[in-house]
Every structure is written in structure tokens, then in C-alpha cells.
Amino acid sequence: MINFETLFKISYGLYIVSSGSKEYGNGYISNTVFQVTSEPPQFATCCNKNNHTADIIQSSGLFSVSVLQSDAASGTIGTFGYKSGKEINKLEGMEIKYGETGVPIVLNDAIAFLECKVVETYDVGTHLMFIGKLVNADVLDDEKDPLTYLHYRKVKKGVAPKNAPTYIDITKLEKKSDVKEKNKHQCPACGYVYDEEKEDVGFEELPDDWVCPVCGLEKEDFIKI
Secondary structure, three states, X not given: OOOHHHHHHOOOEOEEEEEEOOOXXXXXXXXXXXXXXXXXXXXXXXXXXXXXXXXHHHHHOEEEEEEEEOOOOHHHHHHHHHOOOOOOOOOOOOOEEEOOOOOEEEOOOEEEEEEEEEEEEEEOOOEEEEEEEEEEEEEOOOOOOEOXXXXXXXXOOOOOOOOOOOOOOHHHOOOOOOOOOOOEEEOOOOOOEEEOOOOOOOXXXXXXXXXXXXXXXXXXXXXXX
């Protein structure tokens, strides 16, 4: 038997992984970026095969990693974590730097960045694991702390996107109480809770174009709790 609460004890950071060029690029939120070798320094990141960025990394052979700060805006996380690059240009309106290889690097809420050339790609099932050799890196702000997945979950009340390697269906979590909250829907990006008991309109009755009043995430992405 697997107690899925156990998986929350594994520690992660939270990053924006981007790829592409000045002509077109995309990015996604990742909590699976880690260093795999020291000499030469190489980093791994996992990307769901359904993510638009996976195709771009495969075609360009490049990716960048933006290390997010602990107080990163919910809007930044919402855009890169819960919206599809197949439907919108995620980089539009963002502060972008182009690296030595021409790959886009997102500077919004970033305290450091890495720029990598792909040297190996592994098919690990639902995801592709890209191993990249580090070609460029710099610190943008050495005063702020990096955002951890623990902080994101406990303080920001966020959850992993469905395409994340660490996504867990909350219905699988063991209940610690027989008391069940009803008629509440939570924004997975910023943690905002729509409580039908406090609102005049039921969640299902809200218009389809209704969005989270805090971070702008679409109604269809909310989770019933």
C-alpha cells in the first residue's frame, strides 16, 4: 500500500524551464530540476510529453532554468504552470533575456538562471528527461531565498499541475478527519478558495470565462475540495 502523503516529504525547488529562440519560445513550471554531474556540470529536468515545451526542447536542443524566488507572484506561476503554450504565448509581456545560445530566459521573479545544451534525452514513460550541459549561469539576486515546493504547498497553498512528475490526485490522499468540506473550490496556482457558503453564486453557476480573482487562472483548472 502506498501512503501518498509520504511523497510530500521529498524536497524540491520550483523553477521555470524555457526553450526556443527569439522567434518563438515557451516555458513551464518544473520542480524536478537537479544537478547530475559535477565535471562537467550537467543538469536534468523532466517534461511531460504533452507539454508544448517538450517538443521545443527536442527540436532546439536547448533549455534554460529560472530559479524562482520564495515570494514569486501567483500570476507568474499560474501562467507557466497552468496555461498551455499551444493556446497562448506565455512569453508575451514577460521580462525575457536571451542567453548565449539564444534560448529565452524568464527573469520575472527569478533570482538566478542556468542555460543548458541537451546532451541526452531519456523516455521515462509519461515524461522525457533531458540532461543538459551547463553553458551559462548567473545570479540575479543574492538577497532573496529560492522558492521550494514545500513553501509553495504550505504557505502559498498551491499544488502541482497535472502534467508535473509529482502530481498527485488529491482523492488518493488519506483522510485525517471524517469531517469533509463541501462546496469549496481551490485555485491550484495561488491557493485562493471559492467558498459557496460565503458567496451568492454556486461555483458551477459561474460563467465559463470566470477566472481566479487573485491570479487569473481559468475556472476549469480549479479543484473541488
